[in-house]
Amino acid sequence: MEKHHKFSVWxxxxxxxxxxxxxNLLFSMFAIETIAYSEFLDLVRKGKIAEVAITQNQIQGKxxxxxxxEGTLFRTVRVDPExxxxxxxxxxxxxxxxxxxxxxxxxxxxxxxxxxxxxWFFIMRRMMGQQPGFMSLGKNKAKIYVQEDLDVxxxxxxxxxxxxxxxxxxxxxxxxxxxxxxIGGMIPRGILLVGPPGTGKTMLAKAAAGESGVPFFSLSGSxxxxxxxxxxxxxxxxxxxxxKQKAPCIIFIDELDALGKARGFGNMGGHxxxxxxxxxxxxxxxxxxxxxxxxxxxxxxxxxxLDPALLRPGRFDRQILVDRPDKxxxxxxxxxxxxxxxxxxxxxxxxxxAMTPGMVGADLANLVNEAALLAVRRDKEKATMAExxxxxxxLVAGLEKKNRLINPREKKxxxxxxxxxxxxxxxxxxxxPVQKITxxxxxxxxxxxxxxxxxxxxxxxxxxxxxxxxxxxxxGRAAEAIVFEDISTGAHxxxxxxxxxxxxxxxxxxxxxxxxxxxxSPKNPSPFLNMPGxxxxxxxxxxxxxxxxxxxxxxxxxxxxxxxxxxxSKKSLLEKCAGILLEKxxxxxxxxxxxxxxx
Ligand code: ADP
Ligand code: ZN
Numbered sequence: 001m002e003k004h005h006k007f008s009v010w011x012x013x014x015x016x017x018x019x020x021x022x023x024n025l026l027f028s029m030f031a032i033e034t035i036a037y038s039e040f041l042d043l044v045r046k047g048k049i050a051e052v053a054i055t056q057n058q059i060q061g062k063x064x065x066x067x068x069x070e071g072t073l074f075r076t077v078r079v080d081p082e083x084x085x086x087x088x089x090x091x092x093x094x095x096x097x098x099x100x101x102x103x104x105x106x107x108x109x110x111x112x113x114x115x116x117x118x119x120w121f122f123i124m125r126r127m128m129g130q131q132p133g134f135m136s137l138g139k140n141k142a143k144i145y146v147q148e149d150l151d152v153x154x155x156x157x158x159x160x161x162x163x164x165x166x167x168x169x170x171x172x173x174x175x176x177x178x179x180x181x182x183i184g185g186m187i188p189r190g191i192l193l194v195g196p197p198g199t200g201k202t203m204l205a206k207a208a209a210g211e212s213g214v215p216f217f218s219l220s221g222s223x224x225x226x227x228x229x230x231x232x233x234x235x236x237x238x239x240x241x242x243x244k245q246k247a248p249c250i251i252f253i254d255e256l257d258a259l260g261k262a263r264g265f266g267n268m269g270g271h272x273x274x275x276x277x278x279x280x281x282x283x284x285x286x287x288x289x290x291x292x293x294x295x296x297x298x299x300x301x302x303x304x305x306l307d308p309a310l311l312r313p314g315r316f317d318r319q320i321l322v323d324r325p326d327k328x329x330x331x332x333x334x335x336x337x338x339x340x341x342x343x344x345x346x347x348x349x350x351x352x353x354a355m356t357p358g359m360v361g362a363d364l365a366n367l368v369n370e371a372a373l374l375a376v377r378r379d380k381e382k383a384t385m386a387e388x389x390x391x392x393x394x395l396v397a398g399l400e401k402k403n404r405l406i407n408p409r410e411k412k413x414x415x416x417x418x419x420x421x422x423x424x425x426x427x428x429x430x431x432x433p434v435q436k437i438t439x440x441x442x443x444x445x446x447x448x449x450x451x452x453x454x455x456x457x458x459x460x461x462x463x464x465x466x467x468x469x470x471x472x473x474x475x476g477r478a479a480e481a482i483v484f485e486d487i488s489t490g491a492h493x494x495x496x497x498x499x500x501x502x503x504x505x506x507x508x509x510x511x512x513x514x515x516x517x518x519x520x521s522p523k524n525p526s527p528f529l530n531m532p533g534x535x536x537x538x539x540x541x542x543x544x545x546x547x548x549x550x551x552x553x554x555x556x557x558x559x560x561x562x563x564x565x566x567x568x569s570k571k572s573l574l575e576k577c578a579g580i581l582l583e584k585x586x587x588x589x590x591x592x593x594x595x596x597x598x599x
Contacts, residue, residue: 012117016110023102032060032075036095040076041088054078057096146217146246150210157203158336159329159361163193163322167208170295174212174248177293189290190315192256193299195322198362201299204322205252208297215249217242221258221298232259232277240284240294248293256298260310278307285315324360324440326586327353333361337368342375343383351385355392357411357585358440363399367391412582413480414439417490419578420479422592423570424563425472430465438586463511466501470559471566473498478563479574502555512551515544573599 035043043049043063050071052061059078063071077096079087087094154164170188173180193201202218209216217239243251253259260278288294298316300306310316325333331353338349356364370391375383418437425431477491510517520540540548567574577595581587587595 009117012110012113016106019106032073034095035074035076036093037076037079037084038088038092038094040074041084146215146242146249147206147209148215149213150206150216152203152206152210154207154211156336157200157207157361158332159325160200160204160322161329163204163320164207166318166320167191167204171208171212174208174214174250174293174295177248177291188295188318190285190296190298190317192303192311192316192319193297193322194301194303194319195299196301196324196360198360199322199324200361201322202252202254203361204320205250205297205299208295209250212248214293215243215246216252217246217249218252218254221253221255221260232273233280236277236280236284240288243294244288244292248295251294251296253296253298256300256310256316257302257305260298260300260306278310282309282315324358326438326440327357327584330356330359330364333364334368337365341368341372341383342381343371346385347383347388348385352388352392354583355389356396359395359399363395367395370394411439412578413484413488414490415578415582416479416483416574417476417488419574419581420475420477420563420567421472421494422475423574423577423596424475424478424566425468426592426596427566427570428468428471428562430462431468431472434589434592436586436588437581437592439581440585463505463509466505466509466511467555467559467562470498470501470556471563473501474556474560475563475567478560478567479578482564482568482571483575483578498556498559499552502552505555506548506551512548512555514547514551520548 040049040059048064050062050064052059057078058075060073060075062073065071079094079096084094154167157164170191173188193204195201205218206216219235219239239251243249259274259281261274285296296316303311303319327350331349334349334352338347352367356367359367367388368391371383371387374387374390375381378387380387418439422434422437425434473494474491476494477487480487480491505511506515507518507520510519573596576599577587577592580595
């Protein structure tokens, strides 16, 4: 927009200037001498005028030719005869003058044109939401978005080793697509990088391009949407066309959720433009030949709101988690960024990493920068530990306000809670082994989590297994009750899952003796179907409902007691493990096993 805007103004200015020049030129070309009216009258009296032409205001003419010269052209402006008579009588030189209306005329049409043009641009701008010019309607300016010869490498992205590892295959492919397809390897097409903001998703995608030496096209999901209807789709088409010409290459779409929100999600009637753009994206994804080596990557921190169509096989069917770094990861990230500043030996990187739980790569980059700035402000040659400590304090205060970090007391509770889940699961036979326990906050809901992976895929679950699972879920709260003699709200997600299992046991699996071998359909399919006289009313009587409720409660209470008993008999182990978790933030199953076996 900016560019075209200036152009038009220049055109108008150029026009005005040309008219002025022409005007002057015309007059100077026919160099007509302007003489005073009194002089003209004088010449008339002396008989020196050969011919005149009279208009309303002016008299033009030619003086009579003398022997040595031709007559000259002249011009004079008429003056009111009465006044001229009076003036002539008194021998005063006088001349008439025509007010120049040139500029006034010019203004009278130039100003409105300027206003009009200005207004037009203003409106256009508004309508297009600052987007590039209407001249290039739909013509993707992908040239701006393509970056070649990126010098970002995997060494610049630290603390996300697992994600990097998963990316390796993509790089292999991009380096030599032909070789890959010849062997018949599964060709990756769409990769979704999932993780909180600032964890390095964009960097990872760039590093993949840098490492494999291919061009990198990037665009943000929100950029697609703020445009005229139809433009977003055109842009997608163009982006893919350009990318295909540069293949092998990587297309990176940041904030995919802005574009790929589930259709009809959150806004009634839908957003036509977004939907069209999304459809176009799906068409393009399905349409291109994976053999040519265009890899599509996208980043989001809200995969759950994405349109399921985007996640189907052949589209973004591979997901790579880019999680918040643990202490070791933070240390690695700090080291990457420390290379860019001057610091002295007092800076203990491990200690700084320990002080920054919950921070992501972007926060840590910020932290190092802040410490360097503090050192400059203090006229120091190099940043010292003191600057780092102060920078941490400042940053933590800011992040805590935004609710992105948890305070030490909460962290302690979370560590015991998670360890509660892990230990109950460890000591109950027939539960899935614990794979990973972490107290690094992730997502919005969970403050920490304990990941259990089933040893085998299963379709059948025994009653004891279900009961153990409930006990494990309730272990978090039991641990809090034992260690802190108080409970927190942190367990509400656990409670809801445990209750769901218990309810299914009673109502669907016939696992309650009092209720018996019956199946009640899970929930009313539609809230409207449950209205009186509309059929589909409750399948059971009030008294059955009471028994069901009592049974569910009974199961939950018994399993809570199981968890509570296990944990209170192992209170010291619980506290020890929680202490270690607090320090390391993440423990995997093997580490936990070792700690338990050692004590
Ligand atoms: P995201 O795309 O996940 O929101 P970015 O990749 O844009 O995050 O990261 C923003 C900045 O934070 C980067 O430019 C980099 O300086 C820093 N950063 C983030 N993650 C890392 C990391 N894992 N290692 C090093 N620096 C990182
Ligand atoms: Zn829990």
